[in-house]
Amino acid sequence: MPTARLSLDRSQFVAPVRRRIFGSFVEHLGRCVYDGLYEPGHPTTDADGFRGDVLDLVRELGVTTVRYPGGNFVSGYRWEDGVGPKADRPRRLDLAWHSLETNQVGLDEFARWCRLAGCELMLAANLGTRGIEEALDLLEYANHPGGTALSDARVANGTPQPHDVRMWCLGNEMDGPWQIGHLTAAEYGALAARTGAAMKMVDPALELVACGSSGSGMPTFGEWERIVLEQAYDQVDYLSCHAYYQEQDGDLDSFLASSLDMQHVIETVAATADHVKATGRKERSIAISFDEWNVWYVAEHEESGKITDGWPVAPRLLEDAYSVADAVVVGSLLITLLKHSDRVHAASLAQLVNVIAPIMTEPGGPAWRQTTFFPFATTARLAAGDVLRPRVEVGTYPTARHGEAPLVDAVATHDAASGRTAVFLVNRSREAVAVTIGLGDLGPTRLEEALSLHDDDVYAKNTLADPERVGLRPNDSARLADGAVEVTLPPVSWTALALA
Numbered sequence: 001m002p003t004a005r006l007s008l009d010r011s012q013f014v015a016p017v018r019r020r021i022f023g024s025f026v027e028h029l030g031r032c033v034y035d036g037l038y039e040p041g042h043p044t045t046d047a048d049g050f051r052g053d054v055l056d057l058v059r060e061l062g063v064t065t066v067r068y069p070g071g072n073f074v075s076g077y078r079w080e081d082g083v084g085p086k087a088d089r090p091r092r093l094d095l096a097w098h099s100l101e102t103n104q105v106g107l108d109e110f111a112r113w114c115r116l117a118g119c120e121l122m123l124a125a126n127l128g129t130r131g132i133e134e135a136l137d138l139l140e141y142a143n144h145p146g147g148t149a150l151s152d153a154r155v156a157n158g159t160p161q162p163h164d165v166r167m168w169c170l171g172n173e174m175d176g177p178w179q180i181g182h183l184t185a186a187e188y189g190a191l192a193a194r195t196g197a198a199m200k201m202v203d204p205a206l207e208l209v210a211c212g213s214s215g216s217g218m219p220t221f222g223e224w225e226r227i228v229l230e231q232a233y234d235q236v237d238y239l240s241c242h243a244y245y246q247e248q249d250g251d252l253d254s255f256l257a258s259s260l261d262m263q264h265v266i267e268t269v270a271a272t273a274d275h276v277k278a279t280g281r282k283e284r285s286i287a288i289s290f291d292e293w294n295v296w297y298v299a300e301h302e303e304s305g306k307i308t309d310g311w312p313v314a315p316r317l318l319e320d321a322y323s324v325a326d327a328v329v330v331g332s333l334l335i336t337l338l339k340h341s342d343r344v345h346a347a348s349l350a351q352l353v354n355v356i357a358p359i360m361t362e363p364g365g366p367a368w369r370q371t372t373f374f375p376f377a378t379t380a381r382l383a384a385g386d387v388l389r390p391r392v393e394v395g396t397y398p399t400a401r402h403g404e405a406p407l408v409d410a411v412a413t414h415d416a417a418s419g420r421t422a423v424f425l426v427n428r429s430r431e432a433v434a435v436t437i438g439l440g441d442l443g444p445t446r447l448e449e450a451l452s453l454h455d456d457d458v459y460a461k462n463t464l465a466d467p468e469r470v471g472l473r474p475n476d477s478a479r480l481a482d483g484a485v486e487v488t489l490p491p492v493s494w495t496a497l498a499l500a
């Protein structure tokens with residue numbers, strides 16, 4: 001059996017655990033909103049039409065922020081369509097997803113849903129078909145207390161208190177030729193700078209996110225970030241990163257090492273932002289908002305999922321059913337995000353319900369947890385205090401896409417106040433790996449939880465017919481003795497340990 005040795009101590013401090021890393025994303029896309037989190041007439045529905053069973057799962061998932069309302073959708077969206085009496089709201093063509101938008105859910109309802117879910121709302125402004133004026137109007141409607149046309153409209157629409165949205169995305173994936181109103185880096189950088197400057201005239205404490213590249217495979221990756229920041233550095237606080245991964249051509253080994261690409265994205269974007277900081281003689285650093293990340297079988301959807309016929313309401317789009325291997329990759333991507341908490345201050349698992357999502361629903365029927373639900377919920381629940389980046393001594397294996405990949409990757413958190421430590425590990429190997437974790441000066445005396453996600457069938461999934469096929473199981477091999485944990489990680493698995 002291969003072995004690995006982890007050494008942990010407080011000197012490995014990276015940054016405090018940033019709760020916004022456990023964010024997610026709700027787009028008006030497919031059945032994410034309609035027939036997902038919103039389904040009037042469902043037996044669990046509240047007065048607003050929101051499903052109670054979905055809310056319970058969102059709370060259990062531990063989501064901290066939700067990016068809304070898109071995504072590609074936002075680049076054609078008129079936010080005014082989604083406020084006021086529902087009967088008066090217009091139906092519109094959604095060009096991004098070739099669907100019909102009924103506008104029965106809009107900003108005020110979604111903000112209420114966020115409060116029920118215990119999440120912070122993060123809004124995206126449309127810089128595709130719209131610009132500075134509409135971004136300012138939306139900001140006034142959402143955040144101004146009252147006494148102006150738009151804030152009074154919000155009050156009249158039944159929301160006396162401002163939504164007080166702190167994080168704002170200045171558009172979405174404006175580098176992508178598929179984006180409505182797609183711009184060059186120079187054009188977008190200028191628009192983001194002007195929009196950001198105007199929004200900060202309303203409230204200098206807003207946290208603004210400029211669009212980075214929509215993926216590391218984009219031909220302009222790196223250049224886009226440099227050019228945008230050279231214009232908008234002083235007006236923005238974050239640059240976004242987006243990354244989706246999938247197993248391709250049956251190459252599970254490369255897929256399991258996807259987090260090496262995420263690491264490359266974070267390090268490249270941080271280096272580019274720091275280059276602009278140095279050449280522009282800036283004092284402040286730009287943080288990363290990794291506001292779209294997940295496993296997504298995008299190639300399959302491109303072949304089969306395009307709607308060209310009609311304009312359906314809430315069609316079944318991008319409804320990936322996730323396997324154990326997918327969940328192991330999601331767990332390892334979370335490990336990478338945490339390891340880079342010094343630079344990644346916010347992140348959004350894309351998306352939340354039905355659309356490439358950890359939560360699935362059936363109209364009139366149940367809601368269930370996908371495999372990917374488990375590493376997310378457990379990391380969000382156990383990560384606390386400070387992030388520690390352990391020293392990991394372990395062998396590597398060759399991959400076609402990412403070169404040599406370590407068999408095991410890990411991150412830890414330590415909360416000095418409670419004395420609790422959590423360790424999150426991924427085993428990418430097809431064999432079990434025996435791991436020894438030296439706990440240095442952390443001094444735990446009790447192993448409280450040892451949970452692994454593993455299945456002999458790495459392609460096992462949870463489905464409507466079998467919603468609990470895959471779940472976390474206690475890892476009975478874990479032992480704490482003499483200041484070290486011994487644990488055997490099953491083949492292709494994700495594991496969490498909680499020590500007190």
Ligand code: AHR
Nearest residue numbers: 027071072073172173350
């Ligand atoms: O999350 C699905 C889509 O992926 C989003 O709408 C877009 O921003 C990205 O390309």
